[in-house]
Amino acid sequence: MKKMIVVLLMCIFLISGCNEERFTKIDSHQPFVASVNILDPSLSFFDNEGKEIAVWDFDVAYTGAALIQHDHVLMYGHDLTEAHLYSLSTGKREAVIKCGAGTTNAYYDEQTERFFLTNSKKNTVTSYNLQAAKISEQKLYNYPMSMASNAGLLYVLNYKDTILSVLDIETLQVVDEWEIPKSSHGIAILADQHAVWIGGHGQGNRPNDTIDVYNLETGKKQKEISMPLMPVGISTKEQEVAVISHGKSTLYVAAADGEVLWSQKIGANPFATTYFEKWIIIAGYDDQTIYFVDEQGIAKKAKTKKGPFQLLAREDTR
């Protein structure tokens, strides 16, 4: 009987221990770039020297993440019915969002302090406030995924459709719909240029090799910038755009007007790029490596866990 009680207590302890799962704390003043690894579900945190700060190993199959404000990270998975909000400074899970299976992407809008989840099963986009409470939801086209926001509007690419949906960010009412190619992925808005850059994989066995630039107001395609093959990761900083083409493992750095300034072959099958302090960071999906790059080339590289698919960057905002 005594033994049973001990075992029972141990079980309770273990269960409560699981609930109280706590990861390595990330100092709130610590700038980092983190790779979201999807084959070994985990987050690998690195400082600006390429040194690994922490690794958060998950036992659920997260497929993506988004930074929410300064201290939170939202983790979601395409096959998971919940998304989870973690505090970086405490390493603890703070909220559970019952979003249902099929989440394809999460996007945080600083202006409205809301985050958005797209869902491929329901073909919807849903907005939440910082308390993880649902605000509104809008049905879109087949497989909504990539998102960007500007001036009170939310732009959503329907991945398996030929439509870009422009929504009112507050009400999620559809304001406009643009025609885009199928399998579009990766969007960046260059407001000063009145331009929206859209990347993609291409259709069927024909890979896409351009970034299409659309007029921000009219939605008309203005030009195509050749960045072979399959440019899907776009990141902007000031008047510069970094585009990663995973088909040829090439990073293109272009001026805001679309002129390619320089390019370089980096990593193996990279999907993600982001600006981080003075670097452009590239995550090689097949070689499990993140690269710290500048115009001179690769400055540093660091190994991640298997399948780095997204990058999250937090700079020092003191």
Next chain:
Amino acid sequence: MRTFSGKIWALIVGFLLITITFMYVFTDFLYEQLYVEDTEKSMIEFGERLATKYKGGAVSDELIAEIEEHNNYGVFNVIAVRNPRELSACVPFDIDYQTLIGPDERSQLLDGNPVMKIGYEERFERQIISVILPFTDENRLEGILYLYYPLAKISELASKEVVLLIAGVVLFSIMIGYLVFRGLRRIMSPLRELQGAVHRMSTGDYRARVAVSSKDEVGQLSEAFNQMAEAIQQEDEERKAFLATVSHELRTPISYVKGYSESIQNGFMEGEQRDEAIGLIAREANRMERLTNELLQLVHIDTDKADEMYPIALAETLRDSVALIKAKAVEKEIGILLKVDEDIIIEADEEKIRQIFINLLENAIRYSNKGTSISLTSMIEEQSAIIQVKDKGIGIPKEDLPRILERFYRVNKARSRADGGSGLGLSIVDQLVKQHQGTLHIDSELEIGTTVTVRLPLMEE
């Protein structure tokens, strides 16, 4: 399927079908194992040689052209692919497109290992054996070398002729089934014949025999049957003959008794003649009594096989026998010389032993001439008691000696039954001696005399 041959037929045909099925499966297995393995090996060898053309960097049009040039000469089909869409490069994304290689194969290739596949490939719309080798440059999968070879499965090879194949198998099976049926019929025919013969025997036809055409088990069985039938038939004939003899033996005294008694009853005989007839009737009645007694005795010997045996002093029994027969010898003026070994002890039924010697002495007296002598001697020889009854009588002709022990056999068939012999005496002796594990031997010379030698085992110490 209730007959024995039906069962054997089903067994053989069943095994045959199992064998055909097994051979088909086994051949298919061997084909896959050996043929496919061999093909894979040469594909890898060929692919590895071809892969040396790739020197790193992007896969160029020239390289693709150069590799695909080999399709004109080589045994295997080979393609070089650099399209990352085909190489599952977009795999974290949901792709509604059938890529040439899957994500698992991609990761295997990224590790630098070749991929081997066997199975249906939608792209080529057929079963193929394929070997994929990676073109990697700094961990980057720049392209692949895809070699494939149509895998003509045996079933596929035969698919066009599948009707022919099935028809062949069915025809072959029917043919084999028929041949086995015929063969079995042939093998089983002696058994069927035997069965018929046994049936005939059971209905009383003892002449039933089977033709022995082989020396196998069935042949041996047939031969054994024939021997058995022979024995049964002989026994049956003997039984019939015995019955006929018994009836015949009884009929004569009965007709005497009947004739004389009717004559007396009707008053045809008077005085002395009548007395004589009554004497005759009494004599014949005595004969009948003796005959039936002896028959009963014979039956007894046949049925009570093992009577209780005790150790007896043979000399004593022999003296008893002589004493019992003495009167008859005196009547015929015949002397009996007794010379016995007093130490002989045998295990026997005393009554029966006495019967043996009474019968032998009676015979000796019956066939001896007046005034002669009979000797009865006993001695020990080679762990046996030897008893001899020797007379100087009329003797037995040589040709009759072998049959002298048969029931109702008489040397002189015409001789009047007045001399008393029923023809059963020696038969009884023979049976009794056999019952005591002994032997009987008769030596005789016509007009000189007869010597009967009985050999009985001594009692074991």
